[in-house]
Amino acid sequence: MDVFIDPPYLMDNLRACYEGTLLTAKKFICHIMNTATIAPNGDVLNCIHIRKPFGNILDAPFEEIWNSEAANTFRRQLLKNNLTPLCENCPFMSPAPRSVTRKIQSL
Ligand code: SF4
Numbered sequence: 371m372d373v374f375i376d377p378p379y380l381m382d383n384l385r386a387c388y389e390g391t392l393l394t395a396k397k398f399i400c401h402i403m404n405t406a407t408i409a410p411n412g413d414v415l416n417c418i419h420i421r422k423p424f425g426n427i428l429d430a431p432f433e434e435i436w437n438s439e440a441a442n443t444f445r446r447q448l449l450k451n452n453l454t455p456l457c458e459n460c461p462f463m464s465p466a467p468r469s470v471t472r473k474i475q476s477l
Pocket of ligand 1: 381399400401402403417418419420448453454459460461462463
């Protein structure tokens with residue numbers, strides 16, 4: 371019988387996952403960071419799990435909300451801080467490619 375672990379990078383980092391040190395062991399990115407979610411009430415969210423609204427499309431144009439300083443700061447902090455503890459259990463987290471890691475260091 372075969373057992374598959376998904377996402378596959380977890381297999382290489384089982385000990386860190388078990389010990390809760392995954393985010394200190396490697397650089398990760400959120401691969402849906404450039405995806406917006408609009409909640410039924412019009413709130414614009416960057417992350418469906420963190421659910422921090424950056425504005426509401428009933429009050430301001432989407433482009434203005436998405437490119438706001440608050441939304442940009444949120445994304446920048448996610449990258450600089452190697453995501454959040456909540457991300458560690460999220461299927462949208464994945465190891466950062468080396469080229470991305472270099473760009474993150476220059477933020
Ligand atoms: S919890 Fe983290 S990895 Fe998952 S979608 Fe939100 S920001 Fe991305």
